[in-house]
Amino acid sequence: SAVISQKPSRDICQRGTSLTIQCQVDSQVTMMFWYRQQPGQSLTLIATANQGSEATYESGFVIDKFPISRPNLTFSTLTVSNMSPEDSSIYLCSAAGHRTDTQYFGPGTRLTVL
């Protein structure tokens, strides 16, 4: 299984600002994903981060709000843009390696927007 780290682990931000979350995997992986977990809720997939091309977004999520980069096979970033209190959530990165049917998760980033 892959070991995944995220930075920052938590942050408190002001309305209207942006935050970039980093996800680092200890080995090359095929797929990387970003999920959102709103307070007391389950996880929802935001997008699939594609290496060398634009991310694939799920219904309800757009690139202008959640730009994603994946410059190589071990690293990805998610930016939460123009934040509002409704963006307060835990954001989790996951990765799937050669065995693409199993995803492993990072520790998450707890974001609070005031």
Next chain:
Amino acid sequence: AQTVTQSQPEMSVQEAETVTLSCTYDTSESNYYLFWYKQPPSRQMILVIRQEAYKQQNATENRFSVNFQKAAKSFSLKISDSQLGDTAMYFCAFMKHGVYSNSGYALNFGKGTSLLVTP
């Protein structure tokens, strides 16, 4: 669209006892994967067990086992000899199998069951 239902928001079990968490799902797919993830207070999502739908044999991982009933679309998790460290939120998740496409590898999660193991 696939839906995953966990009908038990909260459960409690005494240490060393056995507990079963239920999960049902709805899909028209014939080939897919099912997972149980554990999320302790540290919020790290930890894979507990996975099941491939084409396999009839129930998956087991040490104290964790599943009862997979494909026709009934049921996928329950049994935890034997419960330990205090098993206290966590448990999520059942579904992923369809096949050629990559938008949402092709998306994990669809249930709302979770909060399990408390008491001394």
